[in-house]
Amino acid sequence: MADADTPGDVNAVIAGLLRDLGAVQAMRPKRFAYRRAAAAVQSLEQSIGALVDANGALPKMPGIGPASARVIREVLETGGSATVEAAIDAAGDHAEIVRQRSLRQGFLSRAEVVRILGDAGLPGPALADHRGDFQMHSEFSDGSATVAELAAACVARGYRVAAITDHSHGLTIAGGMTMAEAAEQRRAIDRVNAEYGATFRLLQGVEANIDADGRLDLTDDEAAQFELVLAAPHSRLRRAEDQTTRMVTAVRHPHVRILAHPRGRMAGVRGGVVADWRQVFETAARHGVAIELDGDPARQDLDAGLAALALEAGCLFAVDSDAHSPEQLSYAETALAHARLASIPADRIVNCWPLDRLLDWLARPAR
Template identity: 45%
Template sequence: MVSNRALAEALFRLAESFPPGDARLAYLRAAYAVFDEPREVAAARRLPAGIPFEVLPTVSLLARCRGEDALAAAAARFSGGYSGHRQGLARQGFFSAAEVLALPVEEQARKLRGAVHFHTRASDGSSSLETMAHALRRRGYFWAVVTDHTQGLACVNGMDSRALELQKRAIARWNERHGDELELVPGVEAEILEDGRLDVPRSHRQGLVVLAGLHTGLGSSRDQTSRLLRALEEPGVFALAHPKGRLFARRPGIRANWEKVFAAAAAAGVILEINGFPRRQDLEPTLAKLALELGCRFMLGSDAHHPRHLVFDRWALAIATAAGVPPERVVNFQPLGRALESPGVLS
């Protein structure tokens, strides 16, 4: 029996063996459909929806392989012996949906008290602040930090100072009405510029929970250790968001001396995000384990841009569990006051 992850990888490699065109696109669509399928295909004995008709026979044959060796041999025959290239690095260390949903993390998930990373229409989210807040409340959270993008990321309608002030007022109104059930906290996802500074002036960071994230230069092969270290020195940084900047099947993430970065984060009291958005899964378990050994604390982020994305906290929890991160090192399990006890928050 082959896993969805192994079957999807075989389909990705098969797609890459074709030149750009209909066949390549069809196998790519099939690979994503398998990777995102919530149940293991072999156990369900049916193929997921979304697989193009023209590749169904091949996918069906591969899915019936008895073990990964047989799968690799069959895929090699279909691809003419193609063995893959660097693109495959951007798929390493990711959990398939079926793997995540099969993990017994329900009890831990019920103990989550807060959410730290989500977006609204104020930047690139698809829903209003109130819609997201009501969805968070229904999921049982007691507190949540609103973290829309800032103006340095203009391509996603990042907030300027006026938009940020309007959002603070909206948060205050919510807390007046519903704060006893779900308390919202103003925050931002600030852009780390090329020199490591943030796009948010220090004077505007007062009273904000600041996540610092890389969104540019992510395809570069240069080492970006110094850029991250400079960002960790910035006043008011609460957490480093999706530190590696990787994206499933598109880019493996930046190069950096992660031991040095994590040691600096631990020394500065800056928290590291385990981003559960399925296409990010950043940090991955191997790096999260290294950060744990170096004394770091963590936050679990769904990076939700829509209410239905809030379930992605389960992906983050799966990564933390795989890395052996205990709940006491994760701010989401803590009451609000304790969670935000950080030298990175400017009062």
């Protein structure tokens, strides 16, 4: 039943059960209400058990009505919810609930992320080691903010470096950027760098799309115009067949420096690319390509489990937010929590490197 990586992640357990309860509702408004309640619990900063008062009463929480509060009380008292299990039995479609539960494995709630980052006993990078973010989207593709607004938010988080990585022109569904728009964006980035001087460096990156054969939607000349090329899969994410060749081809591309959200999974919805990940990671390690831990709460891709395999294969890592607005830069903390759970040394994480080492790696990735 537990959706979490760690058994103590009560908020993830509750959110999962509320999603189950939503999934078996016949009426759309009820489905949405439980989904909203699940999202509210998943994004709480504190474990819900800590919010209960001395009489066992829950405080009023936005998005959480009486029926959801009952599920929460049941989980706190018994570890499960008889109400949810009865509703699933009554609806009769067990197989679909089992499928959805399997697609929520390895996801951390926000409260669990906060707990992991605050646990000084865990190895791996601390929040203060994370000096930059290498996946974020501006209004040049599907983000909401300007380049200058994102840069200001990065500086406010204490970053020394960051990369704007809008989608490339092949991904029209996400407002992919034409090369003319990329030239305009370059001027906006130059203005930011002129303003901040030596205190902060903004790179022009791009999130290139990996096609069915592992090729990118950028020519070599186009890719060479960016300072950082991420490659990421956005299609064929629900197939059962092996796609190792596709992913190996992508990480062998001479311009690619980061394999972003490697599986393309989405919580409760799809598992993403199926591949022999050891082979993909060993190829990435040989070519100096960093494997991304994408911190979007619905992605968490890689999570700690698969990241440990990449660590064993000798990979470098990128710990990124995949933010589409300045507020979402905090998603990097979700990725960082997985890096801590996987015991990835800060030295293997490109976001933790001094700027000169980072620029050197971008120029000559293979060691």
